[in-house]
Amino acid sequence: MNEIITITLNPALDKSTYVKHVQPEKKMRCKNPFYEPGGGGVNVSRAIKKLGGNSCAWLLAGGPSGEKLCELLQKEGVHFKTVKIKNWTRENLMVMEENSGNQFRFGMPGPEVAEEEWRQVLNWLEEMADEELPKYVVASGSLPPGVPDDFYLQVAEIANRRGFRLIVDTSGKALVKAAGEGVYLLKPNMQELPTLVGKEEVSALEQEQIAKQVVSEGKCQVLVVSLGPRGAMLVSKDGHVSYIVSPAVKQQSAVGAGDSMVAGMVLSLIRGCSLDEVVRYGVAAGTAATMTPGSELCKREDTEEIYKWLLEHK
Template structure:
């Protein structure tokens, strides 16, 4: 049985394509599109499978787009716990301008959830939680869900003897890193999110370490990770402070790097490996994802190869 449950409450069918040049006005003839099941938790389940592990994906879907998403996951062989959500599952579109290699990402809004739908989803997650050691919540939260939903999920995970890992955004992230009633095991942020939360510019590695240490001391989570792009990442817990450099790679697409990171890290932790090793695997997988096209995630071969180039240091 899988030790990992991923949660995607606001998934999307991701469509990626390219054009010779993005200009306003005329019809732009696109290349053959790539269609993927998207959303943070889904991407983590996909990347976990790519890396040789397994997970179960709790996915909220609705309407015809939701049916398409479930078909895509079935084709990939991802084990799914489907949740019948409201409205219509959203879509996102990524277009690459071949003349500049710039990527344009358009994300359509997801359906609005009522209190009853949130309660029903939480009830189903609570029922499933005792079967797993690690529960990963990733991606944006649907409109209408309460800002403190992470705290509620942390309580569910803690009572089930599981560890909740979180990579979210918006109001849910802001609430999580302020003063949650129930703290998750781990929270990951990127540079922009860390600066928004702190309310100031974070210039160097020391600033990010101090930010993460403050949040750990405030009881936000046992572990705080901040991804810093090309500058690597920092991991801070009560007992340790780690930095890890990113591998030097030619970047094709930044999409999926964070999800690949969390997939590799969680898979490593589920195998009993310590934070330092799991952290290094995460940075290697993120580096790998940068080398793949469009919405493709990491690859196992390049993650294993790049790991040696991701240097861990204890501060």
Template structure:
């Protein structure tokens, strides 16, 4: 069954992207230093965690509104790309220029090279304006996805979690470093999706085997910081920890060609399935299929519904 057919497209989420990007993808025959390299093709996409989540969510049949901070000429260009993708969006204006990230596929080797700037420094008045906009956000879920840009307080996501808790809006968190730690410290997050590397950084533990990973994820649940913890582990699959114990699922059987957008596609599809009433384990399985769908082709696109549905049928069922 395709989940989009279950609800008539009435699901409504909002996503927050503090450090969005214009994602540029190129292909070259071979990488050389110094020498000018002529590209075979180029693709421009609006990017950053929350924007990517919104793009996949809308493809699946849901409604998504993107909140994002953007500035300068590149911020205007990002607005145009969001319009091209027909995404509903609310821009929080900042003085700094929105960053441009690049992915270059070397055709000879099949290797992908990614260049990601840190992004503009955010001023206190700018991040306060962001909080002010979120006060009136209307949604069934608020998705906080992506890194904190320079200048943001470490507890900014925690402030948003507390704000949404007062408004009875469940929060989904997908960040790293201070963003992940600060967001969880407020407690009461509905779903958090760290990668295995992000979980290791958060806990300071080696987490070498699945049981250790499951224990670390379950501790986040036991502490009340999040109700559900989905840990993505690339080709090794993923682990979901909830109050009723951990669940492990292997990765969908595909040949990965890119890492761009896999986590965002996973999170978006899992949340879409949850929001239309799927049981948590099956939503988790649908997310795994979407993560695999995103990495099947070089990194200028995100998961597409037809690929997600096909891979969902091939993803091992929950026993």
């Protein structure tokens, strides 16, 4: 039995390269590209593996790019299960400009997915024997064309009916609709939080009150709001509120920080940690990810060192 399953309907084959200077209408000589598996839940599973845990990544994969993505996951030792789709898995591109240190990220929209393809993931959840059900399912990332906005809501309905805990990390209508069904944990950022109460924006002074409102309305049992370099805010259904402030580190790239944070949190939940410890370890993993270049995720040794610092300064 896999205690943690991640779901990624819009995974990506991430290609990274370096160039001295980005300029228009010029042929730019890039260095040899580096390929990595990508997409919300895929990255969560990869980060869990890096932190010493295990999960099973459920994903849609199609075409040569999908085959390459699965090959890379296999090399990393990440367990996965795929729905083979007709269209090709998307490819994203990241170009690092050496002269300035700037990153240029190009995200593709993803392939058109047929109903019988995305519905297979729901069927898997429905058909699992009770003894095979995971403790936690992480539904993370954007939804590709062809997948309805209420997909994560449908996963939430199954979770509430079958008894596993659902963690959702997405944005837009998919986030709002999933929250409407009620999930165990939501992890919006500061820009996504207002959408959960029908607002376009909220001030810094309003954030805590809005977070409490989200939880009191039954949209989740635990709300963790990512505050970027400032760490995270935790609000739980028993009224507990806490702030975890991340230490200042030398940041190389913010790519993968959110996925690393989710990985740290779900791994801590499996280990039976308190909610404060869960968020503290999540912040440590997210901060560790910012210390790595390009699209690399957190490193275990960095995460443990930051977590130790957070415990000493709580």
